Each structure stands twice: as structure tokens, then as C-alpha cells.
Amino acid sequence: MDATLGRGMPTSTRHEHGLRLDVSKQLGTFTLDVDLALPTHGVSAFFGASGSGKTSLLRLIAGLDRPDKGIIQIGERCLVDTSRSHFLPPHRRRVGVVFQEARLFPHYRVRGNLTYGMPASARLRFDPIVDLLGIGDLLDRMPGMLSGGEARRVSIGRALLTDPELLLMDEPLTGLDGPRKQELLRYILSLTRDLEIPIVYISHDPKEISAIADHLVLIDNGTIAASDSLDRVLNRIDLTAQVGGFDAASVLDTRVASHDREYALTHLDLGDDQTLVVPHIEAQVGARCRVRVPVRDVALALSETAQSSYRNHLDAVIKQVGTLQDNPTSIELLLCVGGHHLRARLTRKSYDELGLRQGMPVKALIRCVAFDMRH
Ligand SMILES: Nc1ncnc2c1ncn2[C@@H]1O[C@H](COP(=O)(O)OP(=O)(O)OP(=O)(O)O)[C@@H](O)[C@H]1O
Structure with a gap:
């Protein structure tokens, strides 16, 4: 078609x-x-x-x-x-x-x-x-x-x-x-x-x-x-x-950067030399691709974690910190990643233990599954 x-x-x-x-x-x-x-x-x-x-x-x-x-x-x-x-x-x-x-x-x-x-x-x-x-x-x-x-x-x-x-x-x-x-x-x-x-x-x-x-x-x-x-x-x-x-999610408009045929993965360009790895998408390099990343699929770390099952370790900066009235357990974060914004939700306890603050650089860890997309 x-x-x-x-x-x-x-x-x-x-x-x-x-x-x-x-x-x-x-x-x-x-x-x-x-x-x-x-x-x-x-x-x-x-x-x-x-x-x-x-x-x-x-x-x-x-x-x-x-x-x-x-x-x-x-x-x-x-x-x-x-x-x-x-x-x-x-x-x-x-x-x-x-x-x-x-x-x-x-x-x-x-x-x-x-x-x-x-x-x-x-x-x-x-x-x-x-x-x-x-x-x-x-x-x-x-x-x-x-x-x-x-x-x-x-x-x-x-x-x-x-x-x-x-x-x-x-x-x-x-x-x-x-x-x-x-x-x-x-x-x-x-x-x-x-x-x-x-x-x-x-x-x-x-x-x-x-x-x-x-x-x-x-x-x-x-x-x-x-x-x-x-x-x-x-x-x-x-x-x-x-x-x-x-379900609190971010939608990112990206482009296909490359394919990894051996592992059936696709790399999406997020700008600023950052790429997001997702399950293989049948689309040409350069094609526009939209992905939806639920907040529950994003975790944060203070530095590069050597071994992790999270496929994506992206450089991010905390842009905004907020709370939800009906959820005293969690902290809502808005991150800048490449040329995009990405939401994350952490427990208040993790947030305090990691000493996170607005403006701090962090690593955003994103699973390579659970992406909805159009291209
Ligand atoms: N002709 C009408 N007379 C009286 N009330 C009406 C009339 N038409 C719509 N309403 C009321 O206006 C409100 C909005 O209805 P509308 O159908 O626009 O909602 P909707 O957002 O499209 O809902 P849904 O997603 O269920 O289709 C409802 O409370 C409905 O009962």
C-alpha cells in the first residue's frame, strides 16, 4: 500500500x-x-x-x-x-x-x-x-x-x-x-x-x-x-x-536511523547523537516513526550502569519535577532527551535516595519493549 x-x-x-x-x-x-x-x-x-x-x-x-x-x-x-x-x-x-x-x-x-x-x-x-x-x-x-x-x-x-x-x-x-x-x-x-x-x-x-x-x-x-x-x-x-x-506516556516523533538485522532491532534517531532501540520496524532508514513510551517503562540512574537489561541508556536532564494530588508515593519527572521530552515516574523514596533535583543530568533507562508506533 x-x-x-x-x-x-x-x-x-x-x-x-x-x-x-x-x-x-x-x-x-x-x-x-x-x-x-x-x-x-x-x-x-x-x-x-x-x-x-x-x-x-x-x-x-x-x-x-x-x-x-x-x-x-x-x-x-x-x-x-x-x-x-x-x-x-x-x-x-x-x-x-x-x-x-x-x-x-x-x-x-x-x-x-x-x-x-x-x-x-x-x-x-x-x-x-x-x-x-x-x-x-x-x-x-x-x-x-x-x-x-x-x-x-x-x-x-x-x-x-x-x-x-x-x-x-x-x-x-x-x-x-x-x-x-x-x-x-x-x-x-x-x-x-x-x-x-x-x-x-x-x-x-x-x-x-x-x-x-x-x-x-x-x-x-x-x-x-x-x-x-x-x-x-x-x-x-x-x-x-x-x-x-x-496511562501517562510520552509520544516521540523520531526517524529510523538504522536496523540491526541480527537482533531484529531498529535504532531511532532522537537528535543530539542519541538513539532509541526498539523491536524491528519494517521501515526505511530516514522514515518518520512515532513511538509511545509509558512512564512505567522509564527508570533513572545517576551514571552509566555497566550491566542492565534495559536496552536504552540515554543522556537526559531533569527539566521539571511535579507531584500528583492522588498519588503521594510517586514523583513525576519531565526529562530532556536529545531533542525530545520524556516523562518518567519514580517513587518519592527513590527520588530522595538518588538525590535527584531539577536541572540534574541523569541516565534514562528505557526498555526496548512496549512501544506503540506509527510510521
Ligand atoms: N439534543 C440534546 N438534548 C439534550 N441534551 C443533549 C443533546 N445532545 C447532547 N446532549 C447532552 O450533551 C452532553 C454531551 O453529549 P455529546 O454526545 O456531545 O458527548 P460526547 O463527548 O460525544 O460523548 P460520547 O463520547 O459518549 O459520544 C451529554 O450530556 C448529552 O446527554
Whole structure:
């Protein structure tokens, strides 16, 4: 699967628009009150507890609901401005929506589902999108003859072929079994790599978000608790409770430096001549690779330990020290390693016994297992 969408695409399909919204809406007793600006590129994930307002927000962006008050813009284009009673209907927003369920037209073949409502401007994109989603062999099938994962891919293709400036995906992997989920996740990942429009991605699943998101928006009871790059949000010790499901982990964007075929290991470049050794990854040297390192897989030492089963002994500096309200046993640390930040959690006792302090150089010991990754 090496289809391309960005390369060879007409430059007129490249978009430079970010989403900006400042809205409020009352839904029964629930109040949504959101002021948010999202990057012009990449995947922004909405993460929050059930009932925190993720889908309600998505519906406002798609135009399926109206805010009581506020504005919504994509770049300079105004979708909603309640102060002048401006409300662009969904079909004129150039916002593609992929719902949890595929919602295909049952009496149209896949090809008809894909081309329904497709503007002339999107015709050149048909073949690259079909290739990218691996649905070329399905074009003559009826929706009833598709597996759950195939139907989702078709619905993603249909959303993309409306030539959107923004793609909204509401838990697109929900309800699929393990292998189908992984397969669709791989398609979505290649799409995010090649696509040049921003994506808003709703998910409950921290692992999915760690793999896919560039930007993370934490939604808490109808308001925005944080909105920043994924690594910066995950590295904020004060947000540990809100991102609890992520199991306190750092996400590092690295590149493949080399492979050790004999031991089936891959070396990832962390910058500053530091490399991280992980189980073999089937990716070319130089390829981008994201790894997730849970705090429990990081230990600290004051100097190089000669013998250790920890594969990685990295030079680190303690950048920040914090505690968690509900965990009096542990100390939370943020380390600088190469050009990256890495979280670690030690017992307070170890911290005191080692005499650790902010600004101190240490060795970060990281196991070479338990990495989640995308590349
Ligand atoms: N039309 C409505 N009328 C009244 N309350 C509503 C309406 N729509 C949503 N709500 C309430 O608004 C809150 C936010 O719901 P929303 O579906 O946006 O949450 P969510 O974060 O997407 O949840 P989940 O992760 O479970 O899908 C919930 O308390 C819900 O009951």
C-alpha cells in the first residue's frame, strides 16, 4: 500500500485553512462553551470522557446543529456568525463527515456512492483516493456485500470526494473487531500522511489518538481543558488526571536511523547523537516513526550502569519535577532527551535516595519493549 494523494495532485486542491470557533450552546442541562483554533494541517483529536461534548461540537462544525451564539470559520471563510444570523448549510460548508457507521446509500453500488454529489473539481482525485483506500476492487459491489471495514473505507472516500476543506471523523473505528480496526487505522494513517486537508478526529481510545493525532484537544464538561500539540499535552504533569486513559506516556516523533538485522532491532534517531532501540520496524532508514513510551517503562540512574537489561541508556536532564494530588508515593519527572521530552515516574523514596533535583543530568533507562508506533 503505497498510494499517494499529495504527490501528483493539482496544486489547486491544496488547502491552507485552519478551523476557528468560538461558540456556546445549551443542550438540556448541558452547556457547551468552546473557544478553539486548530492548526491548518494534520490531525486534531478531540478527547474527553463520555458526555463531555465531543460529538455536539462536531455537529456544530458540520452544520448539523446551530450554536446559540458565536462564530465558526475555516480560514477566512465564515460558516457561522450568529451576530449577523449567518448560517451556512452543511452541504455548502466543504466539510466532509465520517460517522461511526458508514451510512452508505443501499441501492447504489460503491462507485455510485463515491460519485454521489462529487463536484467536478474532485474528479481528478477519484483514482488516487480509491487507490489510497484500497477500494478499487469494490467499485461494482452493493453496500450490503461489504465488510464493516470496507464500508467505512468507502464512506471515508465519499467524504473526501466532496472536495472538503476539513474532514471530521467521529470514532471511525468503533465497532470493528481487532484486525479490521488495525487495517482501517493503517488506511487512515496513510491518508493523514498524504492528505493535505486538516482532520478532526474524535476517539475514546488513547492508543488510537497516540498513533494518529498531531494536535490534542481535551474536552472537559463542555469546555476546552487543553489544546496543543499531542506531545506537549501528554507531557503536562498538571493534566495527568485528564489524560489518565493515556496511562501517562510520552509520544516521540523520531526517524529510523538504522536496523540491526541480527537482533531484529531498529535504532531511532532522537537528535543530539542519541538513539532509541526498539523491536524491528519494517521501515526505511530516514522514515518518520512515532513511538509511545509509558512512564512505567522509564527508570533513572545517576551514571552509566555497566550491566542492565534495559536496552536504552540515554543522556537526559531533569527539566521539571511535579507531584500528583492522588498519588503521594510517586514523583513525576519531565526529562530532556536529545531533542525530545520524556516523562518518567519514580517513587518519592527513590527520588530522595538518588538525590535527584531539577536541572540534574541523569541516565534514562528505557526498555526496548512496549512501544506503540506509527510510521
Ligand atoms: N439534543 C440534546 N438534548 C439534550 N441534551 C443533549 C443533546 N445532545 C447532547 N446532549 C447532552 O450533551 C452532553 C454531551 O453529549 P455529546 O454526545 O456531545 O458527548 P460526547 O463527548 O460525544 O460523548 P460520547 O463520547 O459518549 O459520544 C451529554 O450530556 C448529552 O446527554
